[in-house]
Amino acid sequence: xxxxxxxxxxxxxxxxxxxxxxxxxxxxxxxEDLGLTGTKHGCxxxxxxxxxVLLDGKPELSCLVLGLECEGRAITTxxxxxxxPRLHPLQETFAELGAAQCGYCTPxxxxxxxALLDEKANPTRExxxxxxxxxxxxxxGYIKIYExxxxxxxxxxxxxxxxxxxSVYGRT
Amino acid sequence: xxxxxxxxxxxRKVDGLAKCAGQTKFADDLVFPRMLHAxxxxxxxxxxxxxxxxxxxxxxxxxxxxxxxxxDLPIPFGILPISQDELALCLDKVRFVxxxxxxxxxxxxxxxxxxxxxxxxxxxxxxxxxxxxxxxxTPEPRIHDYGDEGNIHxxxxxxxxxxxxxxxxxxxxxEDTFFYQGNTHLPMEQHAAVGTIEPDGxxxxxxSTQTPHYLxxxxxKVLQMPPAHIRVVACPNGGGFGGKSDPFSHEIVVAKLxxxxxxxxxxxxxxxxxxxxHRGRHPVLMRVKTGVKKDGSITAMKFRTFLDGGAYxxxxxxxxxxxxxxxxxxxxxxxxxxxxxxVFTNKPPxxxxxxxxxxxxxxxxxxxxxxxxxxxxxxxxxxxLRTLHPPQSTTANWLRVGTMGLAKCIEKVVxxxxxxxxxxxxxxxxxxxxxxxxYICGAxxxxxWNALPHSGVQxxxxxxxxxxxxxxxxxxxxxxxxxxxxxxxxxxxxDPLDIRVVFGDTxxxxxxxxxxxxxxxxxxxxxxxxxxxxxxxxxxxxxxxKLKVPVVRxxxxxxxxxxxxxxxxxxxxxxxxxxxxxxxxxIGTVGSYTPPPSPGRYKGAGVGPSPAYSYSAAxxxxxxxxxxxxxxxxxxxxxxxxxxxxxxxxxxxQIEGSVYMGLGEALMEEQVFRxxxxxxxxxxxxxxxxxxxxMEMPEVASYLVEDPDPNGPFGAKEVGQGPLLPIPPAVANAxxxxxxxxVDEVPITPEKVLKALRxxxxxxxxxxxxxxxxxxxxxxxxxxEGGTGSAESGEYVRSWKx
Numbered sequence: 001x002x003x004x005x006x007x008x009x010x011x012x013x014x015x016x017x018x019x020x021x022x023x024x025x026x027x028x029x030x031x032e033d034l035g036l037t038g039t040k041h042g043c044x045x046x047x048x049x050x051x052x053v054l055l056d057g058k059p060e061l062s063c064l065v066l067g068l069e070c071e072g073r074a075i076t077t078x079x080x081x082x083x084x085p086r087l088h089p090l091q092e093t094f095a096e097l098g099a100a101q102c103g104y105c106t107p108x109x110x111x112x113x114x115a116l117l118d119e120k121a122n123p124t125r126e127x128x129x130x131x132x133x134x135x136x137x138x139x140x141g142y143i144k145i146y147e148x149x150x151x152x153x154x155x156x157x158x159x160x161x162x163x164x165x166x167s168v169y170g171r172t
Numbered sequence: 173x174x175x176x177x178x179x180x181x182x183x184r185k186v187d188g189l190a191k192c193a194g195q196t197k198f199a200d201d202l203v204f205p206r207m208l209h210a211x212x213x214x215x216x217x218x219x220x221x222x223x224x225x226x227x228x229x230x231x232x233x234x235x236x237x238x239x240x241x242x243x244d245l246p247i248p249f250g251i252l253p254i255s256q257d258e259l260a261l262c263l264d265k266v267r268f269v270x271x272x273x274x275x276x277x278x279x280x281x282x283x284x285x286x287x288x289x290x291x292x293x294x295x296x297x298x299x300x301x302x303x304x305x306x307x308x309x310t311p312e313p314r315i316h317d318y319g320d321e322g323n324i325h326x327x328x329x330x331x332x333x334x335x336x337x338x339x340x341x342x343x344x345x346x347e348d349t350f351f352y353q354g355n356t357h358l359p360m361e362q363h364a365a366v367g368t369i370e371p372d373g374x375x376x377x378x379x380s381t382q383t384p385h386y387l388x389x390x391x392x393k394v395l396q397m398p399p400a401h402i403r404v405v406a407c408p409n410g411g412g413f414g415g416k417s418d419p420f421s422h423e424i425v426v427a428k429l430x431x432x433x434x435x436x437x438x439x440x441x442x443x444x445x446x447x448x449x450h451r452g453r454h455p456v457l458m459r460v461k462t463g464v465k466k467d468g469s470i471t472a473m474k475f476r477t478f479l480d481g482g483a484y485x486x487x488x489x490x491x492x493x494x495x496x497x498x499x500x501x502x503x504x505x506x507x508x509x510x511x512x513x514x515v516f517t518n519k520p521p522x523x524x525x526x527x528x529x530x531x532x533x534x535x536x537x538x539x540x541x542x543x544x545x546x547x548x549x550x551x552x553x554x555x556x557l558r559t560l561h562p563p564q565s566t567t568a569n570w571l572r573v574g575t576m577g578l579a580k581c582i583e584k585v586v587x588x589x590x591x592x593x594x595x596x597x598x599x600x601x602x603x604x605x606x607x608x609x610x611y612i613c614g615a616x617x618x619x620x621w622n623a624l625p626h627s628g629v630q631x632x633x634x635x636x637x638x639x640x641x642x643x644x645x646x647x648x649x650x651x652x653x654x655x656x657x658x659x660x661x662x663x664x665x666x667d668p669l670d671i672r673v674v675f676g677d678t679x680x681x682x683x684x685x686x687x688x689x690x691x692x693x694x695x696x697x698x699x700x701x702x703x704x705x706x707x708x709x710x711x712x713x714x715x716x717x718k719l720k721v722p723v724v725r726x727x728x729x730x731x732x733x734x735x736x737x738x739x740x741x742x743x744x745x746x747x748x749x750x751x752x753x754x755x756x757x758x759i760g761t762v763g764s765y766t767p768p769p770s771p772g773r774y775k776g777a778g779v780g781p782s783p784a785y786s787y788s789a790a791x792x793x794x795x796x797x798x799x800x801x802x803x804x805x806x807x808x809x810x811x812x813x814x815x816x817x818x819x820x821x822x823x824x825x826q827i828e829g830s831v832y833m834g835l836g837e838a839l840m841e842e843q844v845f846r847x848x849x850x851x852x853x854x855x856x857x858x859x860x861x862x863x864x865x866x867m868e869m870p871e872v873a874s875y876l877v878e879d880p881d882p883n884g885p886f887g888a889k890e891v892g893q894g895p896l897l898p899i900p901p902a903v904a905n906a907x908x909x910x911x912x913x914x915v916d917e918v919p920i921t922p923e924k925v926l927k928a929l930r931x932x933x934x935x936x937x938x939x940x941x942x943x944x945x946x947x948x949x950x951x952x953x954x955x956x957e958g959g960t961g962s963a964e965s966g967e968y969v970r971s972w973k974x
Contacts (some may be wrong), residue, residue, distance in 0.1 A: 004271050006461045006753050016860050019546070028208065028700045031201075032197065036194075036918065037194070037197070037200075037201035037203075038193070038194020038200070039194070040360070040361070040410070041200075041362070042360045042362065042443065043443040043858045043859075044363070044442070044443070045857065045858075045859070046761065047857060047858040047859040048858045050360055059505075068241075071327075078192075078193065078194035079193070079194045082193065082583075086801050087192065087193060088227065089190065090192075091189070091192040091193060093193075094183050094188075094192045095185065095188030095191070096182075096184050096188070096821075097821060097825075098188070098651070098821050098822050098825040099647035099825075099826070100188060100191040100192050101328070101411075101650065101651070101825055101829065102191075102359070102360065102361070102408070102409060102410050102411045102412075102648060102649025103187070103190075103191025103196050103408070103410070103649065104193070104198065104361045104410030105360045105409060106191055106192055107194050107207040110192065118513065128866075129866040129867060130866075132866050133335060133865050133867050134865075135866075136360065136863065137360070137413055137867065138357075138358055138359060138360055138413070138651045138829075138863070139360075139825070139829045140825055140828060140832070141828035141829045141830075141832030141833075141869055141872065142820075142866050143827050143828045143833055143867045143869070143872055144828065144834070146433065146826070146866075146917075152547070153363075166699045166873075167821075168182045168184075168820055168821045168823065168824065169824075169876065170820065170823075170824055170827075170874045170876040171584075171588060171873050171875050172875075172966075
């Protein structure tokens with residue numbers, strides 16, 4: 001019988017005891033042992049960015065990190081982005097602008113974008129593109145994702161900020 | 173539109189917050205107590221007879237609960253009734269690297285993987301057939317023992333009007349050869365399914381499927397169980413693009429393993445396996461001969477296609493027809509001949525990918541039109557505008573075109589891109605290209621012949637004012653749940669968020685045929701309007717009686733039902749439901765939709781008809797390096813005739829996503845195989861299968877053209893697939909504008925651009941097509957020759973509409 005490792009992980013602001021097979025990746029520990037299925041997987045090889053979570057505030061691919069390596073680190077998943085019942089502004093704007101179409105890559109994009117906004121309050125389009133270049137999305141063509149990040153950034157200063165008309169209704 | 177409250181507004185998707193909070197349950201997120209994990213043993217060889225399978229070692233392994241082989245599931249299935257050529261697990265033969273041969277269920281995935289390695293299979297290799305040429309020159313061994321002949325799956329020939337006399341009338345003849353490489357959907361979600369079993373023997377399959385109804389039928393057939401004892405639940409798809417619309421081996425296997433073990437069984441494919449499931453874009457070789465007058469108007473067109481189908485039928489017969497169907501709905505083609513050939517090869521099966529069978533011929537057609545305009549000295553935009561197929565008319569191949577917004581689309585992108593200032597005027601290395609397209613809004617006929625509705629919607633009204641809407645549709649990211657809620661909300665005058673959507677469940681929801689062929693908004697939308705109007709009638713009668721106001725004066729808006737002439741006289745929507753329930757009993761209504769019959773009556777007329785056609789036009793501006801051959805797209809202008817936006821922000825998302833996917837196909841995506849290594853997939857990973865990242869995706873300027881179509885719900889047409897189609901040819905045409913070289917092949921890689929630059933004729937692409945005998949074409953008179961829609965000889969299409 002495989003020996004499980006028994007560890008205390010710091011997940012979404014809570015100390016969580018969990019036992020898992022020592023070879024498991026953080027992705028597997030989150031999904032299979034902690035029931036946090038919000039984190040998705042697209043390749044399990046570090047190629048697509050879908051499984052990105054935040055480790056000590058920095059985006060990391062949870063399929064390339066062992067669960068054992070995460071002891072003592074602050075792990076934030078998509079389930080931990082909300083502040084109580086209040087969603088993170090990025091979650092609101094992604095939903096509002098249809099930046100989540102199928103929604104499967106969305107948790108990885110949200111975590112990566114949050115790290116960007118935490119570092120830079122008003123990133124340029126180029127900075128957003130660079131920050132998100134490791135995340136693949138097959139639905140959106142990335143454009144609604146950029147617009148959602150930009151809108152979330154603007155809403156920090158102005159909670160009533162609205163998206164540009166042409167990104168909702170097209171050009172005239 | 174005047175008076176509309178919900179339709180045309182950017183309502184947040186009803187499933188939007190759940191997706192952003194990580195709460196949406198995709199198939200692989202499901203966990204059941206005592207759940208086992210399944211894995212498939214897949215063939216490592218491309219074409220071989222199975223001599224022996226020994227699973228005894230695997231069965232003895234600790235933690236293994238069951239092993240299945242082909243003998244356990246011997247009944248063939250397939251998406252089309254005429255191509256029932258797949259087995260859940262191969263019995264005596266494998267046909268491609270990745271063909272499933274055995275399945276194991278074990279207590280966890282690690283044990284299941286180990287058990288796969290313990291399965292011994294002895295193969296006797298057969299000659300491997302990897303290309304169209306191979307398939308045509310190697311009739312034996314046959315990959316399948318059915319099909320038109322040898323390794324030819326299907327041959328189609330039909331002629332509408334006398335094409336040769338059309339060529340005689342032409343001022344110029346153009347004949348070009350093109351190749352469109354295959355590519356795959358690459359949904360972010362790997363396919364997953366869970367089989368569960370109830371104590372009474374009923375089973376459920378929870379799956380990332382775009383077509384729960386068709387999976388339901390396949391399961392009933394293969395498992396030999398009554399459909400009433402099988403429940404298929406379609407989970408929200410993490411991207412589909414057509415790749416999850418066939419019934420798959422793994423879906424049948426988990427059902428069978430659940431029956432055998434009495435426990436829930438889950439399978440989640442690896443990314444590599446997703447490349448083997450495929451059903452993606454067919455590689456298509458094309459020869460197009462077009463006769464034109466000096467003004468660019470077409471006198472006749474002959475279009476020949478050769479499709480590399482891969483190892484199974486899948487949707488392939490329909491795909492083959494689609495490579496010839498929609499050439500006629502954009503520009504006036506007075507005489508048209510189509511010949512299509514689909515071959516079997518020892519590669520993962522091809523099928524429907526976004527645009528199903530039409531991006532390939534659209535590429536060829538639009539690039540050839542660019543060449544025609546160039547030779548005739550015409551502006552390609554103006555030439556197209558002059559030759560558009562008129563709205564409200566019938567094409568040479570008997571497709572009924574309704575509204576047609578292509579002129580407006582061309583005008584929008586020409587103006588937006590400042591085309592006239594740029595075309596043939598940019599400095600060397602920079603170029604602009606234009607292309608147009610059209611797509612169906614739902615296939616006019618179902619996969620299997622029947623007279624049943626294509627979509628059904630059921631409503632249940634709660635005394636508290638809540639409305640639950642049931643429909644077999646499945647949201648693959650396109651927003652169909654939201655379209656459904658918005659449609660019902662519009663009719664009943666309530667908020668979309670007051671509505672609960674129950675979708676994609678064969679036990680709970682009426683049949684909708686599935687998320688394919690851009691059919692959901694139009695068909696489900698019309699069914700939803702009918703169901704909602706019927707509920708509205710009941711409520712209106714009850715409210716009219718109570719308020720003593722005639723029914724015709726009642727308005728439903730803002731969660732109220734009131735007298736339009738004195739709006740303060742009214743009741744809340746919830747009160748209206750209570751009044752209606754008191755008067756009529758429990759309030760529930762249904763609606764359904766069946767497309768109008770098509771005028772075409774010849775064999776093959778079943779592919780192409782649609783209640784409406786969407787139109788798109790695009791201009792691409794790019795930089796192409798003569799030194800490296802690298803193409804960098806800087807900006808794309810696209811206009812799409814959507815009829816009427818149900819939700820503009822979602823329409824924008826579909827346009828941008830289609831442009832993105834078209835760009836990937838144009839520049840980098842290809843599903844290719846190692847010919848010298850027996851057909852092993854070259855690049856079954858997301859790193860090596862190149863797709864556009866944020867760094868390649870250019871700015872996109874989108875224009876919505878809204879000309880409501882009478883057949884669409886509130887006038888809506890499709891948007892999920894059409895806007896992909898003009899992108900690959902527009903890129904190719906822009907490369908020509910930049911470098912004056914033609915790359916008549918997709919993807920347009922730097923290597924091909926350089927080869928074109930270094931070639932004598934400044935072109936890269938195929939030069940010949942295989943010599944092959946074709947049957948005499950089915951001859952059909954065009955509408956303007958006094959035709960009836962039937963072939964002059966040959967079979968009639970079956971019709972259920974009389």
